[in-house]
Amino acid sequence: MNEFVTYQSKENYAIITIQNGKANAISYDVIDGLNDCLDKAEQENKVVILTGQSGIFSAGFDLNVMTKSTEAAKELVTKGSQLSLKMLSFSQPIIVACSGHAIAKGAFLLLSADYRIGIEGDFKIGLNEVQIGMTMHNAGITIAKARLSEVYVNRSVNNAEIYNPKQAIDAGFLDVIVPENHLLPTAIKVAELFSTLNKKAHAATKLKVRKQHLQDLEEAIQQDLKADISINP
Numbered sequence: 001m002n003e004f005v006t007y008q009s010k011e012n013y014a015i016i017t018i019q020n021g022k023a024n025a026i027s028y029d030v031i032d033g034l035n036d037c038l039d040k041a042e043q044e045n046k047v048v049i050l051t052g053q054s055g056i057f058s059a060g061f062d063l064n065v066m067t068k069s070t071e072a073a074k075e076l077v078t079k080g081s082q083l084s085l086k087m088l089s090f091s092q093p094i095i096v097a098c099s100g101h102a103i104a105k106g107a108f109l110l111l112s113a114d115y116r117i118g119i120e121g122d123f124k125i126g127l128n129e130v131q132i133g134m135t136m137h138n139a140g141i142t143i144a145k146a147r148l149s150e151v152y153v154n155r156s157v158n159n160a161e162i163y164n165p166k167q168a169i170d171a172g173f174l175d176v177i178v179p180e181n182h183l184l185p186t187a188i189k190v191a192e193l194f195s196t197l198n199k200k201a202h203a204a205t206k207l208k209v210r211k212q213h214l215q216d217l218e219e220a221i222q223q224d225l226k227a228d229i230s231i232n233p
Helices: 030-044 070-087 103-109 138-147 150-157 165-171 179-192 199-211 211-225
Strands: 005-009 013-018 047-051 055-058 092-098 100-103 115-119 176-178
Touching: 005 030, 013 030, 013 179, 030 047, 030 070, 047 179, 055 103, 070 103, 070 138, 070 211, 092 179, 100 103, 115 165, 115 179, 138 150, 138 211, 150 165, 165 176, 176 179, 199 211
Parallel strands: 013 047, 047 092, 055 100, 092 115, 115 176
Antiparallel strands: 005 013
């Protein structure tokens, strides 16, 4: 927990909120804060609701870091991939209350969760890496292949196609959309429902279902450490 990520503990769930400037960028501080908050939720045996600011969940990695150097970009992307690995294998259910735009790593956080609730409106959701001059990293491709609807993988990854919330359901980024004022109440209802699951059975089943995907992601992270990762506009 830090000034960029807040943690609210409720009876059966915890609300983790990203709040990092206009773009709600995923920086080192945000990743550290998310890791700390996830650890706390696990210790408290709480279902997680992850959300952002009004109008934006996250526009992706901090571009100041991504454009600084190849080494800086690689380090941030690696930390982001490790966060996705942690989320995909997390012992508690993770619900994302997607509060608006979700681009690049913001969209990958959707693909790293168990249930994703979006809001109606003119919001952009998708993977724009190729659009901004970044060859998609191996971990990103692995996550996309595991979680996106098959027909949308090439459209999303190769073509950087961006979707509105309704289209994002078909693509596999979201599970349901609701009016904006229903976002948190819906997430809380889902969290209360998920809190009735047998947590040990949920955790063990998740690892079984995702076993191959998690192994592939671990390998992809290692491959990315040997590759060039940068943005070349």
